[in-house]
Amino acid sequence: MSQPSRGSPARAGVLHESATSTAEGRGKTFSDDLPASIADRCTNATACWPEGSNVSQSREAPLILVVDDIEDAREMCAQFLAHSHYRVATADDGLEALASARNLLPDVIVMDLSMPWLDGLEATRHLKSDERTRGIPVIALTALSHGDVQKMAIDAGCAAVVVKPYSPLVLEEEIRRLLGQRPAGPPV
Numbered sequence: 001m002s003q004p005s006r007g008s009p010a011r012a013g014v015l016h017e018s019a020t021s022t023a024e025g026r027g028k029t030f031s032d033d034l035p036a037s038i039a040d041r042c043t044n045a046t047a048c049w050p051e052g053s054n055v056s057q058s059r060e061a062p063l064i065l066v067v068d069d070i071e072d073a074r075e076m077c078a079q080f081l082a083h084s085h086y087r088v089a090t091a092d093d094g095l096e097a098l099a100s101a102r103n104l105l106p107d108v109i110v111m112d113l114s115m116p117w118l119d120g121l122e123a124t125r126h127l128k129s130d131e132r133t134r135g136i137p138v139i140a141l142t143a144l145s146h147g148d149v150q151k152m153a154i155d156a157g158c159a160a161v162v163v164k165p166y167s168p169l170v171l172e173e174e175i176r177r178l179l180g181q182r183p184a185g186p187p188v
Contacts, residue, residue, distance in 0.1 A: 062179055063087040065106035067097040067123070068141070069115040073164075077110060080168040086175070094118030098126055101133045108175050113142045113153060121156045128157035137178040139171070 064086045068074040071092075078088045089104050091097040093115045101109060109127070113120035120140060127133040140153035143164040150161045160174045 061085055061087045062107040062175075063089060063104060064175060065089045065091060065097065065100055065104065065109045067091045067094065067100075067109065067115070067120065068112040069093050070112070073112070077168070077171070081172070081175075084172055094120060094123030094126075097123050101127055101136060102130070105132070106136060108178055109136055109138045110171065110175075111138050111140055111158070113140050113144075113149070121152060124153070124156040124158055139174050139178070141166070141171075 064081050066074055066077045066081065066088060067090070068077065069092055074090050074092070078090050082088045089100055089106060091100045094111075095118045097109065097111065098118070100106075111120040111124060115123075118126075120142075124138050124140070127136065127138065134157075137159040138157060140150075140156075140158040140161045141164055142149055142153065142161065145163045150163075153161045159178055162171050162174060
């Protein structure tokens with residue numbers, strides 16, 4: 001059951017983590033056991049907190065990694081979650097999601113299924129085959145509502161499927177449900 005959204009999320013401030021520079025002198029290079037083709041595609045993960053919020057940058061607020069190749073969809077989701085007092089990191093595609101997940105160890109990953117380079121299903125399979133990231137719940141986002149796609153997402157390792165267009169409140173409900181299922185502490 002969808003609930004209507006109550007207004008638009010607050011504008012989020014954007015913070016960039018410092019990191020090893022690329023050849024162009026900007027961004028982040030991830031090389032932690034990643035094939036060179038994946039490490040080369042990775043850029044700096046962006047973390048968002050609502051302006052003026054009291055949410056600290058510590059592990060107190062759950063970290064959600066939002067992965068979507070459509071910038072507007074990614075930003076809208078990230079801003080809503082930041083306004084809802086989550087820490088948020090973003091990735092542009094499945095390749096960047098793998099590196100960001102290994103580097104940041106988020107509490108939940110919200111993953112679009114249809115993306116270039118490495119789609120959400122394949123990225124989820126990689127995450128679930130890596131002992132460092134296999135315990136991180138993945139919520140699949142898809143515009144395809146037929147049961148085959150949802151079954152493929154669950155078979156790939158997704159803990160939940162949210163069909164686009166979706167109410168941000170429904171997404172947040174799934175995140176809260178999955179956070180309640182997680183053991184305390186970092187992923188195993």
